[in-house]
Amino acid sequence: MNYNLAKEIAIASIQQSAQLCQQVRENIPKAIEKEDKSPVTVADFGSQALICKALKEAFPNIPIVGEEDATALRKPESVDTINKITGYVKNIIPSATSDEVLNWIDYGNGKVGDCFWTLDPIDGTKGFLRQDQYAIALALIVDGEVKLGLLGCPALKLSQGETGWLFVAERGKGAYRMPLAGGEMIKQKVVDKEDVSRFRFVESVEASHGNQALQNTIAQSVGITTESVRVDSQAKYGIVSSGEAALYLRLPSPKYPNYRENIWDHAAGAIVVEEAGGKVTDMYGKPLDFATASKMNDNRGVVVTNGVIHDTVIQAIRQENN
Numbered sequence: 001m002n003y004n005l006a007k008e009i010a011i012a013s014i015q016q017s018a019q020l021c022q023q024v025r026e027n028i029p030k031a032i033e034k035e036d037k038s039p040v041t042v043a044d045f046g047s048q049a050l051i052c053k054a055l056k057e058a059f060p061n062i063p064i065v066g067e068e069d070a071t072a073l074r075k076p077e078s079v080d081t082i083n084k085i086t087g088y089v090k091n092i093i094p095s096a097t098s099d100e101v102l103n104w105i106d107y108g109n110g111k112v113g114d115c116f117w118t119l120d121p122i123d124g125t126k127g128f129l130r131q132d133q134y135a136i137a138l139a140l141i142v143d144g145e146v147k148l149g150l151l152g153c154p155a156l157k158l159s160q161g162e163t164g165w166l167f168v169a170e171r172g173k174g175a176y177r178m179p180l181a182g183g184e185m186i187k188q189k190v191v192d193k194e195d196v197s198r199f200r201f202v203e204s205v206e207a208s209h210g211n212q213a214l215q216n217t218i219a220q221s222v223g224i225t226t227e228s229v230r231v232d233s234q235a236k237y238g239i240v241s242s243g244e245a246a247l248y249l250r251l252p253s254p255k256y257p258n259y260r261e262n263i264w265d266h267a268a269g270a271i272v273v274e275e276a277g278g279k280v281t282d283m284y285g286k287p288l289d290f291a292t293a294s295k296m297n298d299n300r301g302v303v304v305t306n307g308v309i310h311d312t313v314i315q316a317i318r319q320e321n322n
């Protein structure tokens, strides 16, 4: 597999998708409710259409396991929505028709296998709707291992540089970030233990996506006394990978004890942190399973660290659970 070509196609399609998402955001999009009651917007669909089209044209035989699906859009009552999505896609691909856009979205109905992409066209839809953080997350998984991961974070501002970053990581070749609009690649490195000033922890904004009380207890028990930084989406992985936080905790919400994490919510972020020297496991220290299904049925929670504190965090979680 030519990972350089894959990276190039992925970067270009994420940049296109970020343009569409930002255009939608300027027009204050409305949430559409999905069957599972979670929100989706015309940007989620438009982003999935653009990225799936680009990937399928370059790699026709590699399935794409994407979050969204066009079934609901094919219903007669959804004609306004699909026309709106196609309008935004046409700003990027003028020749696009609604039928093509529906088919491009449904390229994302691929199944996990020995080589597949997983795509979250907008991770953090609630953040996107709130005009806060969101991420366009794409990963390539080969023989059960994440080989490539890309995170487009159009609204992310770090301690230096402009707003809008694109994180790129290839297994064994390090993690980098570049300005989303293009520019120099900056090597990523997680925070050292000594750098206490950046020894912060990040967690979701949405209380229902984690266990904020327990997350704060665990963070304090490993010496992080500052308030948590609440951020939507896998931008949290970009922040840990940039060395601007030491820990991202995502413990199961007591309200949804049977919830299982989607692979598209973590695959890209995981390699972006691992290739910057960090570590990503579930709350028991088990590796995340990106190979078996689109949900990580045998994992509970997610722990993301700078590596050096990982075992201490897992130990602290074990103690709290006894």
Ligand SMILES: Nc1ncnc2c1ncn2[C@@H]1O[C@H](COP(=O)(O)O)[C@@H](OP(=O)(O)O)[C@H]1O
Pocket (backbone or CB within 6 Å): 038, 067, 120, 122, 123, 124, 125, 126, 127, 204, 205, 206, 208, 209, 210, 231, 232, 233, 234, 253, 256, 259, 262, 265
């Ligand atoms: N009860 C729950 N526990 C954990 N994650 C959840 C959840 N309900 C939804 N999510 C996931 O949380 C993701 C957003 O993560 P974060 O909280 O870090 O912003 C959502 O992705 P989408 O926004 O792509 O649907 C969704 O998949």
Ligand SMILES: [Mg+2]
Pocket (backbone or CB within 6 Å): 038, 039, 067, 125
């Ligand atoms: Mg969603």
Ligand SMILES: [Mg+2]
Pocket (backbone or CB within 6 Å): 120, 122, 123, 124, 264, 265
């Ligand atoms: Mg998501």
Ligand SMILES: [Mg+2]
Pocket (backbone or CB within 6 Å): 044, 067, 120, 121, 122, 123, 124, 125
């Ligand atoms: Mg999503």
